[in-house]
Amino acid sequence: MFLMRKITAIVVQKKNPNRVNVHLDGEFAFGLARITAAWLKVGQELDEKKIGQLQAEDSKEWALQQALLFLSYRARSESEIRKNLHKHEIPDAVIDETLERLRNEGLVNDEEFATAWVENRSTFRPRSRRMLAMELRQKGLDDESMQPALEDVDDEALAYEAAQKRAPRFAELEWDEFRKKLSGFLARRGFSYSVIAPVISRIWKDTRAEEQHFEEEDTT
Secondary structure, X not given: OOOEEEEEEEEEOOOOOOEEEEEEOOEXXXXXXXXXOOOOOOOOEEEHHHHHHHHHHXXXXXXXXXXXXXXXXXXXXXXXXXXXXXXXXXXXXXXXHHHHHHHHOOOOOHHHHHHHHHHHHXXXXXXXXXXXXXXXXXXXXXXXXXXXXXXXXXXXXXXXXXXXXXXHHHOOOOHHHHHHHHHHHHHHOOOOHHHHHHHHXXXXXXXXXXXXXXXXXXXX
């Protein structure tokens, strides 16, 4: 026969109004999320089995809330969420269940994460396919998850876009120094020499053609 314990108080936590402290037989017993404790009331009796079920449900709810908070800042990969929940000492079984809930609700999807990551990088900080793949692996994605996002990446187009944005800083330099500076910049973005060389030549020609055009306009 299970020992019965009576709820003598349910008190909202001062530091976290979304949680309550449950007192049994006049003493603090455990904390619960308010949503988990919603059906509890003072005077109700609980046995050890029910207490264990409540704490297990609370663990799942807390894990979900931590994951949602982590996701509120930006999209995350499954691996990032798992690592974050591990930091909070949440058991692996609860983490697995939390990730399953997030997948079912469409809140985590590694393929969509990879696509968004590649699009964001390509728009604001263009870099090579190889470097994009490296970044996604660091986020915990496997080749299968990242492949759809990477298959249409055009290194030459991205290198040209990145070089266009950077080239004005080197506009006053002679060819050798211009090539050296811009090559170094593109190499740090992960582009290979076979991509860098023609892109820099193209940027140099474009820049000089624009200068010549403006000079001709000034003389007319």
